[in-house]
Amino acid sequence: MVFNKTMEVEDFQDIIYKKEPNGILTVTLNRPERKNALSPLTLLELWHAVNHAEEDEEIRVMILTGCEEANAFCSGGYFSEDMFEKIPQEYRKEIDIMDMASKKLCLKFWDFTKPIITAINGLAVGGGFTLPLVCSDLNYIAEDAWIALYFIKRAVMTDFATSYLLPLVVGFQKAKELFFMGEKLSAQEAYEFNLGINKVLPKKDLMPYVRKQAFKLIPPKAPSVSIKLMKQAMHSHYREILKNQLDLENKYWKKTLRTKDFNESLKALTQKREPKFIGK
Known part of the structure; x- marks a missing residue:
């Protein structure tokens, strides 16, 4: 998938794209008022951020994180009546609004x-964890952070190919427990569940440690061509499976x-109560 028009990094509204002379690019989710929830515009900007980073030979490694003001990495998908309004007109016709699993971004x-x-x-x-699961090569987490796959609470399907990737990472039975129960996990529990x-790091040490790791992946400490080819080799076998x-x-x-259960989940969310599902 290639867009006819390139979105420039200066035009990003939902993310911050910070390139450093040392080869490190930091992409920061920057919607604190909604705890960095992913809107269609966020997904579009992330696609273009990855595209820019791939084409820029000076960039050797990407760091993805959430803005400090949000006190969150990402609260999942953002659904509202006006969620498409901020998308530039020239991109709207190229966006499949039913790509709820975010196939374009995931494959990018x-x-x-x-x-x-x-x-x-x-x-x-939700998508706030499934995104790094599919996109990231290394995941580091603050000790006070937590993870939850709340798809079941919203009566919806999983996204970002997590229905394939999670069993691959933790095994079928554990993946099913995580999906079916939708329980909250502490950072330490997430680590212990593999x-x-x-x-897992103290919050104050998280970014310094991540940056330290990033420097280990770029010259002169690392042969970036070898790393690139290793990653391509590992990803190649799974790409068609992921696409399907x-x-x-x-x-x-x-x-x-x-489903009626999905509508009930929205009502419950609005009314700040537990949903009462009927299985239809």
Whole structure:
């Protein structure tokens, strides 16, 4: 998927794109008023951020994190009546609004040849955790952060090919427990469950440690070509599987959005109560 018009980094509204002379790029989710929830505009900007980073030979590694003001990494998907209004007109016709599993962005991240390190500096709910699971090569988390896969509470399907990736990471039974129960996990629990977390750190030490790791992945400390080829080799086998799984997730997303349980979950969310599902 290639857009006809390139979105410049200066035009980003939902993310901050900070490139350093040392080869480190930091992409920061920057919507604190909604705890960095992912809107269609956020996903679009992330796609273009990855595209810019791939084409820029000076960039050797990407760090993904959430703004400090949000006290969160990402609270998942953002749904509102006006969520498409901020998308520039020239991009609207190229966006499939039913790509709920974010196939375009997921595959863009999967094909990105440079290493990505995610600093999970606060809560990571739903897509807020499945995004780093699919896009990141190394995940580090603050000890006071927590993770929750609340898809079941919203009566919807999973996204970002997590229905394939999570069983691959933790095994089928543990993945099913996480999906079916939708329980909140502490940072330490996520690490002990081998939930794609490389290390748990005190919050004040998180970004310094992540930056230290980033420097280990770029010259003169690392041969960036070797790292790039290793990543491509590991990702190559899974790409077609991932693509097919994203199509399946989108198909099932459409089914869940038509259920009475989904409508009930929205009402419950608005009324700040537990949903009462009927299985229809």
